[in-house]
Amino acid sequence: MDMSRRAKIDLEIILQKSTEMIDKNGLDYLSFSLLAKELEIRPPSLYNHVNSLDDLKQLLAIQGLKGLYEYMLLAGIGKSGDEAIHSISRAYVEFVRKHPGLYMAATRIPHSLNEEFAHHQQAILLLVVRVLEIYELSEEVAIHIVRGLRSILHGFTSLEQMGGFGMPLDIDHSLTILINTFIEGIHSLSRKEKMTD
Amino acid sequence: MDMSRRAKIDLEIILQKSTEMIDKNGLDYLSFSLLAKELEIRPPSLYNHVNSLDDLKQLLAIQGLKGLYEYMLLAGIGKSGDEAIHSISRAYVEFVRKHPGLYMAATRIPHSLNEEFAHHQQAILLLVVRVLEIYELSEEVAIHIVRGLRSILHGFTSLEQMGGFGMPLDIDHSLTILINTFIEGIHSLSRKEKMTD
DNA sequence: CTCCTTAAACTAATTTGATTAGTTAATTAA
């Protein structure tokens, strides 16, 4: 009879609520204590769905990568070359802005021990590699470029999240310039490679 | 008579030991419990030197910025232009490799509430701005460039630290390429600005 | 050299959060 029993919580709801919480307050403020309060259950009940707090964070990290991948995939469809690079870059930034906590979870996971995590990471890598194919770079140069783009996007978004760009000067414009610069570099490398063919 | 009493701990020793610990095991594994064990005192004794664990982390963050600044300053001396950019960039990376925990402390500080922290951050910013002066960029463009370089360096080092560059392909070479690309972009922007003079 | 002040250690106790153990009630399937 007691309606308050049986709150029909499941993993999905837990992930949903945790996501909401970390996107709002930051990953570090996620605790079973608070989460349980939000879900109106007792902390130990969470163990029926999740192995531990760290486990939950791993699941969130995977959610983060999945979401990021989907954003980028969608942004890359029907585009190619420079336009595609701009597009997936903007998507990356958009995702981080929308889900800062999830993104942080994805980047703070202790050395990707998790297989599923590694898998999704690989998916994103391949997505970028595919976008770069049109430039006909050697495999080695392509790897350097992928690393470069990841560095730029991760660095930019992380700094933005931590409020690292103090001044009011248009932040999106900074990104555009940065990406343009990088794209010019890709062209330059592409030309150099063609010369040694 | 008991020599074990009076361990002559002071703030300096605490910072030293904590630095050692976080550089070795990561910021997240720093606790008063472990730190006290290392110093052979009881956890509450730490409060004679530090207000809280968070306070200690703030102090470490400041140490991190100071160290980073010193590395970059030293690397920038007697150099100019492209060479200076490469040099301070390499110094940045070196510092993070040598003090990953300290660097993480410096980048995870909750929204630079700390005045001293902001001050050191500003110092680094100005150092980079000075290095860029030779390119005669407008103030606005200079800001975008500084943001770009920070993004690159923070992103690159963070990814490297989290083992994000899976493949064995030379990581330093990736950085060199990335910085070269970026420098080309600076030249390009510099040219464009001269044309509109 | 002895006393006083103080810094810096200590022990004991509190609080909070994760986690475990053991119990119970509601749902589901036979």
Add this chain to the structure above:
DNA sequence: TTAATTAACTAATCAAATTAGTTTAAGGAG
């Protein structure tokens, strides 16, 4: 209708930060 399972609960444990209150060593004043 009943047995099995799921998912909640309470009670208890453990670890870590923090606070309160106490004690002792060291250094200076007399």
